[in-house]
Structures are given as structure tokens and as C-alpha cells.
Amino acid sequence: MLTEELVDLSRLQFAATALYHFLFVPLTLGLAFILVIMELTYVITDRPIYKDMVRFWGKLFGINFALGVTTGITMEFQFGTNWAYYSHYVGDIFGAPLAIEGLMAFFLESTFIGLFFFGWDRLNKWKHFMVTVLMAVGSNLSALWILIANGWMQDPVGATFSFVTMRMEMSDFWAIVFNPTAQAKFVHTVSAGYVTASLFVLGISSYYLLKGRDLDFARRSFRIAAGFGFASALSVIVLGDESGYTVSESQKTKMAAIEAMWETEPAPAAFTVFAVPNEKAERNDYQLQIPYALGLIGTRSLTKTMPGIKEIKERNRARIENGIQAVVALEQLRRNHDDKVALAQFDAHKADLGFGLLLKKYLVDVSQATPEIIQQAVDDTIPRVAPLFWSFRFMVALGFLFLVLFTLALFYSVKGTFIEKKWLLRWALWFIPMPWIAAELGWVVAEYGRQPWTIYGVLPTHISVSNLTPANIYGSLAGFIGFYTVLLIVEMYLMTKYARQGPASLGTGKYHNEKAAGGALPAGAPAHRI
Amino acid sequence: MDYETLKLVWWLLIGVLLVGFAIMDGHDMGMGVLLPFVGRNDLERRAVINTVAPHWDGNQVWFITAGGAIFAAWPMVYATAFSGFYWAMMAALWALFFRPVGFDYRSKIQNPTWRSTWDWGLFIGGAVPPIIFGVAFGNLLQGVPFHFDDILMSTYSGSFWQLLNPFALLAGVVSLGMITFQGANYLMMRTEGDIYRRTHTASLIFGALTFVTFALAGWWVAKGIDGYVITSAIDPNGLPDPLAKTVATAAGAWMTNYHTYVWAKWVPIAAFAALAAGILFARLDKAGLAFWSSSVACAGIIGTAGVSMFPFVMPSSSDPRSSLTVYDAVSSHLTLGLMLGATVIFMPLIIFYTSWAYKVMWGKVTTDYIAANDKSVY
Numbered sequence: 001m002l003t004e005e006l007v008d009l010s011r012l013q014f015a016a017t018a019l020y021h022f023l024f025v026p027l028t029l030g031l032a033f034i035l036v037i038m039e040l041t042y043v044i045t046d047r048p049i050y051k052d053m054v055r056f057w058g059k060l061f062g063i064n065f066a067l068g069v070t071t072g073i074t075m076e077f078q079f080g081t082n083w084a085y086y087s088h089y090v091g092d093i094f095g096a097p098l099a100i101e102g103l104m105a106f107f108l109e110s111t112f113i114g115l116f117f118f119g120w121d122r123l124n125k126w127k128h129f130m131v132t133v134l135m136a137v138g139s140n141l142s143a144l145w146i147l148i149a150n151g152w153m154q155d156p157v158g159a160t161f162s163f164v165t166m167r168m169e170m171s172d173f174w175a176i177v178f179n180p181t182a183q184a185k186f187v188h189t190v191s192a193g194y195v196t197a198s199l200f201v202l203g204i205s206s207y208y209l210l211k212g213r214d215l216d217f218a219r220r221s222f223r224i225a226a227g228f229g230f231a232s233a234l235s236v237i238v239l240g241d242e243s244g245y246t247v248s249e250s251q252k253t254k255m256a257a258i259e260a261m262w263e264t265e266p267a268p269a270a271f272t273v274f275a276v277p278n279e280k281a282e283r284n285d286y287q288l289q290i291p292y293a294l295g296l297i298g299t300r301s302l303t304k305t306m307p308g309i310k311e312i313k314e315r316n317r318a319r320i321e322n323g324i325q326a327v328v329a330l331e332q333l334r335r336n337h338d339d340k341v342a343l344a345q346f347d348a349h350k351a352d353l354g355f356g357l358l359l360k361k362y363l364v365d366v367s368q369a370t371p372e373i374i375q376q377a378v379d380d381t382i383p384r385v386a387p388l389f390w391s392f393r394f395m396v397a398l399g400f401l402f403l404v405l406f407t408l409a410l411f412y413s414v415k416g417t418f419i420e421k422k423w424l425l426r427w428a429l430w431f432i433p434m435p436w437i438a439a440e441l442g443w444v445v446a447e448y449g450r451q452p453w454t455i456y457g458v459l460p461t462h463i464s465v466s467n468l469t470p471a472n473i474y475g476s477l478a479g480f481i482g483f484y485t486v487l488l489i490v491e492m493y494l495m496t497k498y499a500r501q502g503p504a505s506l507g508t509g510k511y512h513n514e515k516a517a518g519g520a521l522p523a524g525a526p527a528h529r530i
Numbered sequence: 531m532d533y534e535t536l537k538l539v540w541w542l543l544i545g546v547l548l549v550g551f552a553i554m555d556g557h558d559m560g561m562g563v564l565l566p567f568v569g570r571n572d573l574e575r576r577a578v579i580n581t582v583a584p585h586w587d588g589n590q591v592w593f594i595t596a597g598g599a600i601f602a603a604w605p606m607v608y609a610t611a612f613s614g615f616y617w618a619m620m621a622a623l624w625a626l627f628f629r630p631v632g633f634d635y636r637s638k639i640q641n642p643t644w645r646s647t648w649d650w651g652l653f654i655g656g657a658v659p660p661i662i663f664g665v666a667f668g669n670l671l672q673g674v675p676f677h678f679d680d681i682l683m684s685t686y687s688g689s690f691w692q693l694l695n696p697f698a699l700l701a702g703v704v705s706l707g708m709i710t711f712q713g714a715n716y717l718m719m720r721t722e723g724d725i726y727r728r729t730h731t732a733s734l735i736f737g738a739l740t741f742v743t744f745a746l747a748g749w750w751v752a753k754g755i756d757g758y759v760i761t762s763a764i765d766p767n768g769l770p771d772p773l774a775k776t777v778a779t780a781a782g783a784w785m786t787n788y789h790t791y792v793w794a795k796w797v798p799i800a801a802f803a804a805l806a807a808g809i810l811f812a813r814l815d816k817a818g819l820a821f822w823s824s825s826v827a828c829a830g831i832i833g834t835a836g837v838s839m840f841p842f843v844m845p846s847s848s849d850p851r852s853s854l855t856v857y858d859a860v861s862s863h864l865t866l867g868l869m870l871g872a873t874v875i876f877m878p879l880i881i882f883y884t885s886w887a888y889k890v891m892w893g894k895v896t897t898d899y900i901a902a903n904d905k906s907v908y
Contacts, residue, residue: 055906066634069587070627076597077623080612085683087612091605092861096869099602102595103876110591111880111887114584118907122890162862164769166682167605169862334680466613467685476620483627490631494638507905 002465004361009473010082010465013480015447017074019440020484024068026439029143029190030197030232031061032136035116037224039132043125052510053221054132055120056503057201062117063494067487069110074480082473086454086464093159093170094149101145109138143193144186151182154251154450156458161350163333168458181251184239185446191236192442195402196435198229202409203432204499206425213512215419217503222418226409233403240399251456254449256309257385258392259294260284264308268295273393277385282310309382316355316381320374323356325349327366354458355381361462383451391441391448398438405431534766534857536866540603541843541856543873545836547596552709552828554589554884557821558582560713562629562656563706566649568717568728573897575649576637576908580900581720583908584891586633588884602869606682606772606859607843611666614676614686618662618693625658637908656713657706664705667835668698668747671784672755673847678773687848697755700747707740708831711808712824718817722894730812733820737809741802744831748798751838757783758845758853770858777850784838797837801830 035054042050076098079087087094112135119128152159158175159168170176202225208218255261260277261269262284271293275284298306307315329346330353332339349356358377359366369377405427412418418425450456454464504511531539561582569575582589601608612619628651636648672695675688714733718726756779764775788795808823839845843859846852860866900907 062634063638066630069590069630073594073626074623076594076601077612077619079601080597080608081616081619082613084609084613087601087605087609088682088684091601091608092865095598095602095605095608095861096865096872099595099598099869100872100876102591102598103872103880106594107588107591107876107880108883111585111588111884113587115887115890118580118584119890120906162769164771165862166771170865170868173864173868331680463683466609466616467683468613468616472616476616479620479624483624487627487631490635494635498638505905 002462002467003470004462005470006468006473007462007465009470009477011461013082013473013477014078016477017071017078017480017484018447019443020488021068021071021075022439022443023436023488024064024071025143026189026193026196026435027064027200028061028068028139029193030195030228031057031064031200032132032139032197033194034197034201034224034228035061036129036132036136037228038221039129041224043129049217049220052503052506052508053217055506056217057221058116059498059505060200060204060495062113063491063498065113067491070487071484081476082466082468083454083464084466086459089167089459089464090159090455091167093152093156093168093176096170096173097145097149097152097176101142101149105138105141105145107138109135109142112138140190143190147186147189148177148179148182150446151179151185152176153455154185154446155179155181156455161353161458163330163346164337166334168455187239188236189442191232191239192435192439194232195229195236195406196439198225198232198406199402199428199432199435201225202229202406203428203430206428207499208502208512209419210422210425210429214502214504217511219419222409223413226406226413226418229402230406230410233399233406237399237403240396251450252307253309253312253382254388254445255298256307256312257383257388257449258445260287260385260389261294261306261308262310264305264311265295267299267305268292268302269298269306270294271297272389275389277389279385309385313378313382317374317378319352319355320358320377322349323352323354324359324366324369325356326351326353327356327359354453354455354460357463358452358460361460380452383449388445388449391444395438395441395445398434398441401431402435402438531867531870532767533863533866536863536870537766537856537860539870540860540866541836541840543870544596544599544603545833547592547599549829549832551592551596552832553712553825554592555586556660556709556712556828557716558586558589558713559656559660560710561717562632562652562654562713563710564713564717564729564732565656566653568725568732569649570724572642572645573900574725575645576900577721577725577895577897578717579633579636579652579908580895581717583633584887586629588887590629599869599873603861603866604843604854604859605861606684606770607854610676610684610686610854611674611844613684614674614688615666615669615693616686617690618666622659622662625654625662628652628655633908656709660705660709661702664702665693665698667705668695668701669693670844671701671751671835671839672697673758673779673845673850673853675848676846677849677852682772684852697747697750700743700750704740704743704747704831707736707743708824708828711736711740711805712821712828715808715812715817715821715824718812718815719821720893720895722896730815733812734809737805737812737824740827740831741805741809744801744805748834751784752782755784756781757786757838758842758850759783759786760841760855764855764857766857768857770860772852772854772858775851775855775858777845777853779847779850787837787840794837797830797833799830801827801834804830 035058038050039054042054112131115131116135119131157179158172160171162169201221205218205222208214259272260275262282270289270291273288273290275287278285326346326349329342332342333346356366358380359369362373408424412421452461454461498505502512504514565575565578569578632648632652632655636645676684676686678684711733714729714736717729718733758777759780760775761778762776804823804826808820808827811820811823841855841857842853843856844854
């Protein structure tokens with residue numbers, strides 16, 4: 001029996017490990033391209049300082065990447081270990097992008113990252129540059145396929161249900177690949193990664209500038225980060241809007257919850273800046289609104305209306321009632337594949353099968369559902385409003401602050417006076433953690449906002465889990481918390497140590513705190529074969 | 531391509547990916563197993579680690595891709611095996627944690643305790659996963675207690691401890707021996723001096739261990755383990771539905787394929803021959819030939835397990851008709867075809883650039899080189 005405790009624990013473990021994994025992903029996505037820019041500058045100008053930049057920021061990249069790999073394997077395992085019914089039910093569709101990700105992207109990234117670190121003496125500078133580019137392309141392609149898989153969870157296109165195999169099956173691969181939700185998610189997510197990495201480089205460079213050390217190195221790094229960061233911060237907002245647009249097309253529920261929009265409002269709807277959502281009474285206790293703004297973002301028109309929570313609930317009630325017919329017919333078909341009457345009934349109602357399955361949380365025989373139980377299932381179809389409302393607003397506010405910061409950083413970079421602007425340098429330094437917070441909030445909006453579904457409208461979360469006892473999950477969750485805590489401490493320690501040490505960690509003898517020659521090993525150490 | 535052919539092709543392809551994993555990730559896991567023993571001081575250990583430094587990450591993707599391919603091509607196997615072997619999978623996963631961080635973090639701090647801790651971490655990351663995967667195969671050969679309900683949700687009804695039965699543990703030793711033999715032969719190609727002499731000895735020991743335990747396991751399967759047979763008609767082109775068949779156990783059933791198909795017996799013969807050749811070449815200091823031999827041995831050993839069970843992939847001991855086979859545990863026709871297309875396009879590319887990466891980095895890794903490049907190597 002799938003108890004609520006089991007389902008909640010499985011969700012908690014997945015959320016904890018996914019949020020943790022996502023601490024390392026954005027920096028990898030963005031820093032890879034910053035390394036490409038730095039190395040391109042090196043191969044064109046032939047100035048060794050740019051090579052040192054690639055190698056130093058590459059060291060920090062490596063420290064971060066190691067944990068990204070470590071925690072990524074957890075995600076792949078977990079679909080099977082803890083979400084077995086999900087894996088069975090949608091593996092035919094969901095497995096394919098994951099496998100293609102391995103074949104097309106992860107092999108590329110992982111093979112070339114080795115040459116990136118260890119191939120400096122073995123490859124000429126153009127070949128090494130090519131290696132860096134392939135590594136960056138690989139990591140970003142990896143994100144593409146993962147987000148195609150995730151986009152399908154939000155907006156399950158190109159698939160049909162088969163009652164013989166009792167699962168969803170792929171009907172149109174290209175519809176899944178070019179799913180607008182997936183594409184919007186991809187550009188939004190990688191842009192967020194570029195912002196994260198830019199602020200990382202900008203902030204650490206600012207630290208050196210504030211300390212008055214490694215000035216030449218830090219100045220150049222700062223400029224590159226400011227330029228790349230400005231473009232990325234702009235695109236994350238513009239493409240975030242694109243993401244909002246597609247959300248409103250395919251997932252009106254998430255949009256209504258994000259906006260705490262209880263009633264369907266006349267077009268174009270207002271954007272609520274501040275509110276205290278009251279779930280029980282289905283209204284906002286206080287609110288502050290900007291007229292027209294939401295309608296413009298959500299529908300790109302002045303006349304289309306966006307449904308409020310109450311209207312969506314009423315639609316879902318009809319779909320749940322319809323879904324009961326589908327579930328009943330399916331159960332007859334499972335007993336007898338040739339039951340023509342049941343097949344006709346199933347075909348008439350199968351679009352709402354997922355909604356009928358929502359009732360499985362409360363009873364085995366869904367045809368016995370009372371109006372009270374149906375009401376509970378209807379209420380379940382709306383995720384809790386307050387967490388979404390606030391996560392979204394903090395994320396967006398941070399997004400605009402990044403744009404302001406990078407605009408100023410770029411402006412003073414062009415003017416060449418940023419070193420004197422101590423306030424700007426301090427802002428950049430203390431803002432380093434913020435993109436991570438924004439990224440995690442974005443994950444919460446996307447994934448928590450999809451509840452109560454793992455596959456929106458198709459598969460409810462509570463029947464997606466593996467049939468295990470809660471004791472198993474308590475045990476594994478404790479293990480993850482233990483391992484991940486230790487690993488995070490180790491990672492932060494190394495990251496801080498190397499960031500403080502700065503380019504001197506390369507041992508070239510040219511940087512802060514290094515003896516001019518002698519102490520460190522000479523730059524061109526004998527090129528033995530390794 | 532018709533559905534039946536695709537189902538068979540995917541049985542082969544999953545096998546290829548598992549063999550690829552054993553050959554590629556196997557040699558750096560084998561390195562991890564041997565690390566604390568063949569490297570007697572920090573410089574020696576760093577030399578050993580740096581033989582795989584540029585490659586371990588790419589090699590690990592064989593594992594990840596094999597997992598992803600099982601998810602995509604055999605979703606029911608993925609779901610049933612990963613959730614059923616829950617604690618075994620967690621142990622393998624947590625052991626794998628030690629590898630990326632062990633490689634990258636170990637030499638970033640100059641403290642002997644720190645470094646030695648990570649060395650043992652790499653040992654765990656190298657030794658535990660092969661043992662667990664071997665134990666898992668040992669259990670597949672005996673059947674696993676699981677069943678499907680009417681909506682095809684699987685439930686594992688055994689305990690963790692019963693997975694650790696004598697035959698499964700023997701299979702774990704075969705697997706560990708095979709991987710360590712592979713790692714030793716790889717290290718022989720890439721090291722010299724004292725390290726080389728120690729890995730040379732290790733190669734002979736683990737080659738012999740694998741040969742003996744593999745033979746023992748084969749004898750055990752033939753004489754002491756009941757295999758499974760499908761007792762109803764099956765439609766190989768049909769939609770996959772594991773509950774549509776009936777299955778029975780029968781003594782010696784895992785030997786049937788060797789009588790039915792003439793070519794089948796060449797798989798275990800190749801395994802034994804390759805193990806013997808690997809030991810001989812290692813003895814003669816022909817490291818390259820020893821490595822290729824042990825690679826063939828990986829294919830032979832994994833292939834033997836696959837061929838013995840065919841068409842079963844994961845038989846059920848508690849509810850035999852729930853057993854998963856190559857015909858009824860698979861994805862849809864479209865997905866299998868699509869994934870085959872992706873594999874045909876990308877696999878040659880992967881082999882091409884992986885070979886290039888090895889070629890670029892090839893040569894002996896010496897302690898002198900490590901000392902001279904203290905800041906830029908692991």
C-alpha cells in the first residue's frame with residue numbers, strides 16, 4: 001500500500017537531492033563558456049595571462065564539476081530506486097532523452113574535460129581551444145536533453161496511453177524534442193547558469209581588486225564576466241518571460257497559483273506585486289497590483305482572459321468525474337483485453353484518465369467516490385499558493401537586481417573606472433550566492449508548481465513511487481544527508497581555499513604571495529609524457 | 531525493422547554497453563582497487579591515479595549511458611531491479627560518490643591523512659560497485675522474489691540480506707576479479723619500475739582468481755541452480771506484457787541454450803581462452819596484449835551470463851510469470867527503433883574521440899613527471 005508517509009518521504013528525498021545537485025549545475029553550464037571566451041582571447045592574442053585565467057578559473061570549475069558528477073548519478077539512480085512506477089509508466093518516453101543525453105552530450109563533455117585539464121602540454125593551443133569548446137557544448141547539450149525530459153513532465157506531448165502495456169508510449173519523438181515548454185525551459189535555465197557563473201567570476205575578481213592584489217588578472221576577468229553577465233542577465237529575463245508565456249498556455253494552473261489569482265479576471269489581467277494568499281477562503285487578504293501587466297506577459301494580448309483558480313478547479317472537477325469512467329473501463333480492460341464495451345467507454349474518456357487516477361490517493365475503487373472525496377481531489381489539483389507566489393517573486397526580484405548589477409559593471413568596465421567603485425566591487429562580492437538562491441527558487445516554482453502530478457495531467461505523484469516501506473527511505477535519506485553534508489563542507493573549503501589563493505595556485509611564480517622565481521616550479525616544467 | 535528483431539538487437543546492445551562499461555570504467559575501477567597496494571608512497575600513488583586522470587570521467591559515462599539505455603529500452607527492468615535491489619543500489623551509488631571527489635580533491639591539499647583517506651575512498655569506489663553488480667547478476671541467475679500487481683506495479687518481497695547468498699557472493703568475486711585483472715593490465719601499460727612490478731604480480735593473481743571462480747560459478751549454474759523456462763506460447767512481435775505468459779523452473783534450464791544454439795558455447799569458451807591468454811601475456815610482460823585479452827574476457831563473462839538466461843533478463847522466483855524477458859520488458863517499437871538510430875549515430879563518434887583522447891595522453895606516467903608537475907596533475 002502506498003501510504004502518504006511513503007509518498008512524502010520519496011518526494012522529500014528527490015527534492016533534497018535534486019536541489020542539491022542543482023547547486024553545481026548552473027556554475028558548470030556558465031563557467032564552461034566563460035572559459036571558452038578567455039581561451040579564445042588567449043589563442044588570438046597569445047598573451048599568457050589569458051591562459052593563466054583559463055587555468056585558474058578552470059581549477060574552480062573542476063572543484064565544482066566533481067560534485068556535479070557525483071550528485072548527478074544520484075538523480076539517474078533515483079528514478080528507478082524510488083520512482084519505479086513512474087519509470088514503468090513513462091519510461092518509454094522519459095528514458096529516451098536521458099539515454100540520448102548520455103550518448104550525445106555527457107560522453108562529449110566528460111571525455112573532453114579530461115583533455116581540458118591534462119592536455120595543455122600535449123595539444124597545440126588551437127586544438128586545446130577546440131577541446132574547451134567541445135566540453136562547453138557537451139555540458140549545455142546535456143542540459144538540453146534533461147530539460148526536454150523535464151519539459152515533457154510539465155507538458156506531455158507526443159505520447160499516448162496503451163492499456164495492454166499499462167503505460168504511456170511515445171507517438172511523436174520530434175514533438176517531444178521541440179516541445180515549446182522544453183525549449184523555453186532550456187534557454188531560461190542555461191541563461192540562469194551563465195548569470196551564476198558570471199557573478200561568480202565577477203565577485204571573486206572584485207575580491208582581488210578590493211584587496212589590491214593580482215590586479216591585472218582580476219581586471220581582465222572582471223571585464224569578461226561583466227560583458228557575458230550583462231547579456232545573460234538580459235536573456236534570462238526576456239527568456240523567463242518566454243517561459244511564463246508557455247506556462248500560461250500549457251499549465252494555466254501553475255500560472256494561477258504563482259499569481260495567487262483566485263478569480264478569472266477580465267483581460268488583460270493585473271499583475272499582483274504583493275499579496276497574502278488565504279488558501280482556505282480562496283482569496284488574498286491584502287494585495288497590491290499593477291493593472292494589465294500579467295495579461296500582457298501571459299497571453300501576449302489585451303483580450304485573452306486567463307483563468308483563475310476557482311474556474312480551473314471547476315474544470316478539473318468535470319475532468320475527474322470523466323476520469324472515473326476511464327479508470328473503471330481501464331480496470332475492465334486489464335481483466336479482459338477484448339472487452340469491446342469497456343474499450344468504447346475507455347476511448348471516450350481516456351483524455352481524463354490521469355484525473356481519474358487522482359482519486360486513487362483516497363480509495364481503491366474509484367467508482368465509489370463520494371462528492372466529498374471528489375472535492376478533496378479537486379482541491380488537490382491546485383498546488384499550495386503561498387510558496388509559489390513568494391518563490392516566484394523573490395526569483396524575479398533577484399533577476400532584475402542581477403541585471404542592474406551587470407549593467408553597472410559593464411558601464412564602468414567600458415569607462416574603465418570600476419576599480420575605484422568600491423561599492424560596486426563589494427556588491428558583486430556579497431552577491432555571489434544570490435544566483436544560486438534564484439536558481440533553486442526557480443526549481444521550486446517549476447517542480448512544486450506541477451503538484452499533484454509527476455506528469456502533468458497524466459500521472460499523479462502519489463502513484464509514481466516505488467512500493468517500499470518508509471523505513472527504507474528514512475534510511476537512505478539519512479545516508480544522503482550525511483554524505484551530502486560532508487561533501488558540501490569539503491567542497492566549500494576547497495573552493496574558498498583556492499579562490500583566496502587566487503592565480504598563485506597555478507604555481508607560475510607570477511602572482512600574489514609568490515616568490516618571483518625559485519619557490520614555485522618554473523612555468524614550463526619538463527614535458528615528460530604523462 | 532520488425533519489433534522482434536529490435537527486441538533482440540536491444541538485448542545485444544545492452545550487453546555491448548555493459549561490456550563497454552566493464553572494459554572502460556572497469557580499468558579505472560580496477561586501478562582504484564589496486565591503488566593502496568601498488569602505490570607505496572604519495573608520489574607512486576599519484577602516478578597510479580594519473581594514468582586514468584584524463585579518462586575516468588569519460589569512462590564513467592559508459593555506466594551512466596548503460597543505466598539510461600536500460601531505462602529507455604527496458605523500463606520495467608530498470609524500475610523493478612533498481613527498486614527491488616534498493617539497498618544494494620544505494621551502496622553502489624554511495625561507493626561511486628568517492629570517485630569524482632576522490633580524483634579531483636585528493637591532491638589539492640598536502641596533508642598525508644587527507645590524501646590517504648581519499649586513496650581508500652577510491653578503493654571503495656573501485657571495489658564496491660563491481661562486487662554489487664556481480665552479486666546482482668548472481669541473483670538474476672537464481673531468480674529474484676518480485677511480482678507485478680494488476681496495474682504492473684512491482685513489489686520486491688525479499689530482504690536485502692538474502693541477496694548475499696553464497697552463489698551471489700561467488701558471482702561478486704568473479705566480477706571483482708575481472709575488473710581488477712582489467713585494471714592491473716591497464717596499469718602495466720602505463721607505469722614502470724616498482725609500480726609496474728607490483729601490478730604485474732596483481733595481474734597474475736587476479737587473472738587466476740577470475741579464471742578459477744568463473745569456472746566454479748559455471749559448474750554451480752550447471753549442477754546446482756534451477757533455470758527458468760517459458761511454458762506458454764509467446765508472440766515475439768507482440769506488445770510487451772509480462773503477465774501474459776507462464777513460466778516454470780527446471781533443473782539445468784540455464785544450459786539449454788548451449789544445446790539449442792551451436793554458437794552459444796563459444797561465448798564461455800572465449801571467456802576462458804581470453805582469461806588464459808591474458809594471464810600468459812601478463813606473464814610475458816606483453817601488457818597491451820594482456821589488456822586486450824582481459825577486455826575480451828569481460829565480454830565473454832558478461833556474455834555468458836546473458837546467453838545462459840536468454841530470453842530471461844530478470845526471472846522472478848516468487849511469481850515466475852512476472853519474470854521479465856527480452857520480449858516483454860521492453861519499450862515500444864518506436865522507442866526501440868529511435869534509440870537504435872541514436873546509438874548507431876553516436877557510438878562510432880564516441881569510440882572515435884575517446885580513442886583520440888587516449889592517443890593524446892598515451893605513455894608511461896612516472897613519479898618524476900608527477901614531482902615536476904605538482905600543481906597541474908591529480
